[in-house]
Amino acid sequence: MSHSLRAKAWLLWLLIGPGILVMLGENDGPSMLSYAATGAKFGIGFFLPFVALTFAMALVVQEMTVRLGAATHRGHAELIFERFGPFWGWFSMIDLGIGNFLTLITEFIAVRAGLGFFGVPAWAAILIALGILYSALMSHRYWTWERVTLAAAAFNLIFIPVALMTHPHWGAVGHAFVTWKPLPHLTQDTVLIVLSNIGATVTPWMLFFQQSATVDKGLTTKDIRFGRIDTLLGALLAAAAALGTIVATAPLFAHQMNAASFEAAQFAQALEPVIGRWGAALFALGMVEAGVVASITISTSSAYAFGEVARKPHSLNLPVNQGKSFYAVLGLCAAAAAGIVLIPGLPLVFVVLVVNVVAVLAMPPALVFLYLLVNDKQIMGEVESPRMANFVAGAVVVVLTAAGVLYGLSVVAPQALAWLASR
Amino acid sequence: MGEEQHIAGPEEARWILSTLERDQLVKEKAAPVPRRQLGAGELFVLWALRVYVVFMMAVVFWQAWTATR
Numbered sequence: 001m002s003h004s005l006r007a008k009a010w011l012l013w014l015l016i017g018p019g020i021l022v023m024l025g026e027n028d029g030p031s032m033l034s035y036a037a038t039g040a041k042f043g044i045g046f047f048l049p050f051v052a053l054t055f056a057m058a059l060v061v062q063e064m065t066v067r068l069g070a071a072t073h074r075g076h077a078e079l080i081f082e083r084f085g086p087f088w089g090w091f092s093m094i095d096l097g098i099g100n101f102l103t104l105i106t107e108f109i110a111v112r113a114g115l116g117f118f119g120v121p122a123w124a125a126i127l128i129a130l131g132i133l134y135s136a137l138m139s140h141r142y143w144t145w146e147r148v149t150l151a152a153a154a155f156n157l158i159f160i161p162v163a164l165m166t167h168p169h170w171g172a173v174g175h176a177f178v179t180w181k182p183l184p185h186l187t188q189d190t191v192l193i194v195l196s197n198i199g200a201t202v203t204p205w206m207l208f209f210q211q212s213a214t215v216d217k218g219l220t221t222k223d224i225r226f227g228r229i230d231t232l233l234g235a236l237l238a239a240a241a242a243l244g245t246i247v248a249t250a251p252l253f254a255h256q257m258n259a260a261s262f263e264a265a266q267f268a269q270a271l272e273p274v275i276g277r278w279g280a281a282l283f284a285l286g287m288v289e290a291g292v293v294a295s296i297t298i299s300t301s302s303a304y305a306f307g308e309v310a311r312k313p314h315s316l317n318l319p320v321n322q323g324k325s326f327y328a329v330l331g332l333c334a335a336a337a338a339g340i341v342l343i344p345g346l347p348l349v350f351v352v353l354v355v356n357v358v359a360v361l362a363m364p365p366a367l368v369f370l371y372l373l374v375n376d377k378q379i380m381g382e383v384e385s386p387r388m389a390n391f392v393a394g395a396v397v398v399v400l401t402a403a404g405v406l407y408g409l410s411v412v413a414p415q416a417l418a419w420l421a422s423r
Numbered sequence: 424m425g426e427e428q429h430i431a432g433p434e435e436a437r438w439i440l441s442t443l444e445r446d447q448l449v450k451e452k453a454a455p456v457p458r459r460q461l462g463a464g465e466l467f468v469l470w471a472l473r474v475y476v477v478f479m480m481a482v483v484f485w486q487a488w489t490a491t492r
Contacts, residue, residue: 072456074456079456082455082456082458083456083457083458083459084458084459084461085458088461088469091473095476354483354484354487357483358480358483361475361476361479361480361483362476364472364475364476365469365472365473365476368465368468368469368472372461372465376459378457378459379456401472401475404475404479407479407482407483408478408479408482411482411483411485411486412482
């Protein structure tokens with residue numbers, strides 16, 4: 001390897017992080033459960049290329065946050081507050097706060113369910129997850145935190161070997177990508193899965209997290225190219241894990257397993273006759289990893305946003321005594337979400353079902369702010385959005401809103417959906 | 424002491440600039456971002472989406488509530 005190539009590879013290694021973390025972080029508990037339910041309910045078909053498309057949408061949107069962070073050196077919440085005023089700033093924060101907290105609860109549900117496969121009691125599973133989360137913060141260095149979390153996030157790829165263990169029908173996989181078929185019937189369940197899969201890849205916390213992490217890492221406009229590579233790598237890795245999960249649970253479709261419960265441990269147990277005890281254990285461990293990594297990134301996203309709007313110090317580089325409110329928000333959010341999961345009789349499935357859908361519904365307003373900011377010549381300078389990126393971002397807003405309306409229609413007027421399906 | 428220091432070349436200049444990068448970022452951040460007034464069309468879109476979010480959230484919670492009962 002030549003000296004300059006080695007130097008570039010080293011620079012890339014130093015600069016990657018936020019993009020891979022945000023993409024693998026979004027392959028979280030409810031997302032992986034959503035992909036697992038997709039495979040079990042619909043098998044190999046329309047949803048494979050559809051999920052790949054959602055990652056392409058996420059890539060376009062997340063690249064914008066890299067440019068925003070590098071050009072303005074401000075987090076997303078901070079920038080909305082400063083540029084559009086506290087009124088709209090608080091609206092964004094409320095969306096983010098509710099979404100993040102609900103999602104955090106589901107991460108702990110995933111950890112509890114995944115470790116439950118191995119017979120670990122719920123309280124111990126929650127303590128393990130909190131222990132890992134707090135350990136990642138101990139270094140008080142963004143760099144160390146990022147590398148530890150990246151190492152944990154790499155475990156998300158475990159779903160790929162699990163998929164291979166099911167001996168997938170590669171012809172059917174190729175056919176699905178080329179033709180987008182077989183198409184599912186247009187029912188309320190299908191609409192819920194469509195929304196759930198979109199919410200599994202494109203969510204508001206990702207915008208806030210990647211922009212803040214880009215700032216915390218110290219990326220400048222000179223580094224945007226590496227930020228793009230980082231985001232692309234993250235999207236490819238996360239898409240591979242997501243598609244792997246759909247393929248892994250596709251054999252359950254053949255056996256007509258009822259996937260309505262969305263419980264991780266049940267998926268692992270149901271897969272045991274197909275991929276054996278080891279394969280099922282890997283699947284359950286993958287769910288645990290998804291929950292743990294996302295609980296780290298999502299609670300950090302909340303703490304960044306709180307620090308930005310409350311104008312308190314907010315960085316993973318701060319020692320505890322200088323970043324008390326930052327670490328307090330991070331730690332308390334995680335502890336409260338973890339505590340809720342332990343409440344006896346709480347309808348955990350209720351929360352899991354709702355979370356991804358809520359993320360999709362909250363996304364269009366967040367995207368409009370992102371669109372306004374990346375097209376703001378005054379703050380973006382030379383790195384304002386190109387026309388093509390604007391077109392794609394606009395299309396994403398339309399698709400997300402239309403998906404939300406279709407979902408609303410399926411709930412409020414199911415007969416209208418049946419009429420649409422019959423056309 | 425008192426000896427004049429020179430930058431040896433572009434490599435060293437780049438190194439010095441990158442060393443001071445943190446301070447430059449802090450300096451840039453100290454300058455406030457000016458407030459921007461939203462246009463009528465932008466306000467319409469934002470309010471329409473706000474109504475959409477509130478209405479749809481109610482639909483989601485109603486559906487999830489009935490599904491789990």
